[in-house]
Amino acid sequence: FLxxxxxxxxxxxxxxxxxxxxxxxxxxDIISTVEFNHSGELLATGDKGGRVVIFQQEQENKTxxxxxxxxxxxxxxxxxxxxxxxxxxxxxxxxxxxxxWLPQKNAAQFLLSTNDKTIKLWKISxxxxxxxxxxxxxxxxxxxxxxxxxxxxxxxxxxMDLMVEASPRRIFANAHTYHINSISINSDYxxxxxxxxxxxNLWHLEITDRSxxxxxxxxxxxxxxxxxxxxxxxxxxxxxxxxxxxxxxxxRLCDMRASALCDRHSKLFEEPEDPSNRSFFSExxxxxxxxxxxxxxxxxxxxxxLSVKIWDxxxxxxxxxxxxxxxxxxxxxxxxxxxxxxxxxFECCWNGSDRQVEFFSIIVMTGSYNNFFRMFDRNTKxxxxxxxxxxxxxxxxxxxxxxxxxxxxxxxxxxxxDSLDFNKKILHTAWHPKExxxxxxxxxxxxxxxDKMN
Amino acid sequence: xxxxxxxxKFDEHEDGLEGKVVSPTDGPSKVSYTLQRQTIFNISLMKxxxxxxxxxxxxxxxxxxxxxxxxxxxxxxxxxxxxxVFMTASQPADPLSDNFREAQPAFSHLTSQPLLPTxxxxxxxxxxxxxxxxxxxxxxxxxxxTVQHDGPTKPPPPALQPVKDSFSSALDxxxxxxxxxxxxxxxxxxxxxxxxxxxxxxxNVQKPEGLPESRTAESKLMDSLPGNFEITTSTGFLTDLTLxxxxxxxxxxxxxxxxxxxxxxxxxxxxxxVSADELLKTLAPYSSQPVTPNQPFKMDLTELxxxxxxxxxx
Numbered sequence: 103f104l105x106x107x108x109x110x111x112x113x114x115x116x117x118x119x120x121x122x123x124x125x126x127x128x129x130x131d132i133i134s135t136v137e138f139n140h141s142g143e144l145l146a147t148g149d150k151g152g153r154v155v156i157f158q159q160e161q162e163n164k165t166x167x168x169x170x171x172x173x174x175x176x177x178x179x180x181x182x183x184x185x186x187x188x189x190x191x192x193x194x195x196x197x198x199x200x201x202x203w204l205p206q207k208n209a210a211q212f213l214l215s216t217n218d219k220t221i222k223l224w225k226i227s228x229x230x231x232x233x234x235x236x237x238x239x240x241x242x243x244x245x246x247x248x249x250x251x252x253x254x255x256x257x258x259x260x261x262m263d264l265m266v267e268a269s270p271r272r273i274f275a276n277a278h279t280y281h282i283n284s285i286s287i288n289s290d291y292x293x294x295x296x297x298x299x300x301x302x303n304l305w306h307l308e309i310t311d312r313s314x315x316x317x318x319x320x321x322x323x324x325x326x327x328x329x330x331x332x333x334x335x336x337x338x339x340x341x342x343x344x345x346x347x348x349x350x351x352x353x354r355l356c357d358m359r360a361s362a363l364c365d366r367h368s369k370l371f372e373e374p375e376d377p378s379n380r381s382f383f384s385e386x387x388x389x390x391x392x393x394x395x396x397x398x399x400x401x402x403x404x405x406x407x408l409s410v411k412i413w414d415x416x417x418x419x420x421x422x423x424x425x426x427x428x429x430x431x432x433x434x435x436x437x438x439x440x441x442x443x444x445x446x447x448f449e450c451c452w453n454g455s456d457r458q459v460e461f462f463s464i465i466v467m468t469g470s471y472n473n474f475f476r477m478f479d480r481n482t483k484x485x486x487x488x489x490x491x492x493x494x495x496x497x498x499x500x501x502x503x504x505x506x507x508x509x510x511x512x513x514x515x516x517x518x519x520d521s522l523d524f525n526k527k528i529l530h531t532a533w534h535p536k537e538x539x540x541x542x543x544x545x546x547x548x549x550x551x552x553d554k555m556n
Numbered sequence: 557x558x559x560x561x562x563x564x565k566f567d568e569h570e571d572g573l574e575g576k577v578v579s580p581t582d583g584p585s586k587v588s589y590t591l592q593r594q595t596i597f598n599i600s601l602m603k604x605x606x607x608x609x610x611x612x613x614x615x616x617x618x619x620x621x622x623x624x625x626x627x628x629x630x631x632x633x634x635x636x637x638x639x640x641v642f643m644t645a646s647q648p649a650d651p652l653s654d655n656f657r658e659a660q661p662a663f664s665h666l667t668s669q670p671l672l673p674t675x676x677x678x679x680x681x682x683x684x685x686x687x688x689x690x691x692x693x694x695x696x697x698x699x700x701x702t703v704q705h706d707g708p709t710k711p712p713p714p715a716l717q718p719v720k721d722s723f724s725s726a727l728d729x730x731x732x733x734x735x736x737x738x739x740x741x742x743x744x745x746x747x748x749x750x751x752x753x754x755x756x757x758x759x760n761v762q763k764p765e766g767l768p769e770s771r772t773a774e775s776k777l778m779d780s781l782p783g784n785f786e787i788t789t790s791t792g793f794l795t796d797l798t799l800x801x802x803x804x805x806x807x808x809x810x811x812x813x814x815x816x817x818x819x820x821x822x823x824x825x826x827x828x829x830v831s832a833d834e835l836l837k838t839l840a841p842y843s844s845q846p847v848t849p850n851q852p853f854k855m856d857l858t859e860l861x862x863x864x865x866x867x868x869x870x
Contacts, residue, residue, distance in 0.1 A: 299615040
């Protein structure tokens with residue numbers, strides 16, 4: 103196991119937990135997305151109530167070398183509001199499906215947040231100074247009687263309490279008939295894509311009144327629909343390349359230079375089905391819930407219901423690695439189908455870019471049930487299961503590895519499959535781009551873990 | 557074809573429907589394969605029709621459930637137990653609606669995802685045939701047909717007693733003519749339907765109009781489709797064949813001989829009123845079919861009228 107100590111193994115320690123303590127979860131507080139910005143200084147979460155909460159890491163205190171800075175609330179704002187589609191008589195949820203940060207260009211931070219239908223570009227800026235000494239206004243804003251002004255002075259900026267303001271700079275609306283599942287910013291930092299169940303659109307960040315449709319898999323006859331788009335992402339380095347995954351377990355790589363409408367893929371990644379594992383649920387569990395390029399762009403990772411697969415972009419017919427996340431669920435698929443858990447969309451993430459040297463020292467992380475999350479270390483070929491729980495909430499306590507007992511005699515400290523709480527699911531996780539700091543979202547709490555520094 | 561290797565143990569401790577995939581080539585677990593399939597089919601239908609969201613349901617989920625239903629449907633069709641008497645909902649023309657509706661006929665698109673081999677032909681030796689039905693003749697629970705029919709019909713409501721009688725008399729007629737496997741298959745499906753009814757009864761608190769889950773797949777579709785299409789704007793399903801196809805195609809109605817009995821009585825407590833139109837449409841093909849040696853079942857129009865009277869008029 104990772105965490106067993108020694109060598110290059112990471113020992114994960116609890117750092118912080120954010121969110122309500124009580125078990126009664128308010129629907130609006132359910133976390134729906136987690137994302138670090140490019141420097142890792144900021145950590146954004148979106149929730150079902152349409153709010154975005156951004157945490158900022160404290161600057162490292164040089165004297166406190168035993169831990170990295172804590173994350174504290176930096177800004178909170180209401181990104182999306184519920185809407186009503188009058189044509190279909192249905193509500194449009196305000197739930198934030200995805201947040202993606204833009205790289206920082208100036209003092210302000212920018213992020214894209216999206217719900218099912220509308221993408222918004224938010225500017226988050228700090229204000230820690232304000233002008234004082236106006237001639238015509240009092241400090242509280244009241245206008246002075248001009249006749250009382252006897253001298254003129256130049257207003258000066260004086261420090262004030264830090265205020266973080268979020269303002270919507272662009273609203274990209276009315277381009278998606280179906281539910282948006284992904285947004286991805288291009289490496290040119292000028293364009294981005296948004297994907298719904300059947301279409302992918304390309305936008306320019308400055309232009310809100312039009313977008314280009316680059317993928318359209320809607321059949322002429324909707325009754326022939328058997329496959330939908332589940333995720334899409336731009337290549338980290340090639341601004342003309344993107345991938346999208348489907349509900350049938352395929353990933354298509356497309357080159358925008360080939361044609362305006364990228365309906366024909368350049369590459370199709372699909373692993374043939376293992377006949378010994380075939381069941382009624384084969385298709386459903388093959389549906390890909392997340393796709394992420396590695397930082398180098400040479401590999402991509404996909405998450406389906408039971409596994410994580412790492413693909414080499416040069417090899418289409420099978421992944422180079424497959425990690426079983428919770429194989430013990432394979433015998434429970436019927437129940438999981440009945441209670442809809444089989445449709446849960448788990449995300450996955452790579453460890454930080456600075457730590458990855460090509461294919462070595464790659465670690466991938468993904469969530470599971472019972473507030474467990476899993477990490478797979480490509481280098482050591484080891485995997486570990488950890489739990490996000492308030493019980494382990496002493497900082498610098500190394501997390502104890504967990505183990506699920508699939509069948510047979512349950513050893514001490516193991517948990518049996520039937521005792522798993524399927525309401526406690528970890529769908530969203532994020533890894534700091536540079537450090538070994540991870541953010542793990544349970545239903546309504548955000549956990550931050552760090553590796554143990556010596 | 558599902559691999560013969562790696563025979564899986566049926567875990568007694570788990571819910572009978574859980575456990576690993578039950579390969580239909582295994583011995584007695586063929587029955588549980590049917591049972592599992594039936595249950596999954598029921599669950600899938602419930603998911604589609606019970607859904608009354610305030611927000612638009614997930615298209616991905618709808619597509620996956622629909623694919624599941626179609627796959628099972630295709631499987632059943634190949635086994636000959638599911639005949640194309642599916643109702644076609646007269647779907648409202650909705651040019652503005654961009655919502656997903658289930659596929660039109662053309663089972664061809666299903667060939668990409670077969671769960672069972674598509675080469676089910678009668679020339680296949682019985683042993684390698686994956687049809688559970690054909691192997692069920694060895695199963696012990698295939699008792700005399702009349703006894704079987706009494707089982708699932710408890711408790712029959714008084715109003716339907718006359719129907720049951722006329723049905724069972726018709727059924728008796730059929731049994732004389734039908735080969736054993738067919739009746740065994742029907743029995744198995746019935747039993748499966750009842751098991752699944754019990755299994756699902758507690759979870760089925762809220763029902764859409766016209767969807768008793770204890771029925772077998774076929775009768776479910778017959779009853780539930782027309783009404784529900786109006787409501788579930790985005791989950792249309794099973795508009796598989798137009799009425800013309802039904803009327804003028806050869807139909808093996810042997811399975812349906814038993815279904816009306818089951819559905820009319822066994823599910824009586826949960827059966828929603830079936831409109832006369834629906835029943836008439838579903839039963840009409842029977843009367844217009846020429847009787848072939850394999851399809852001995854005939855239903856007189858007079859019997860039809862009688863049934864309808866009872867179901868609707870009472």
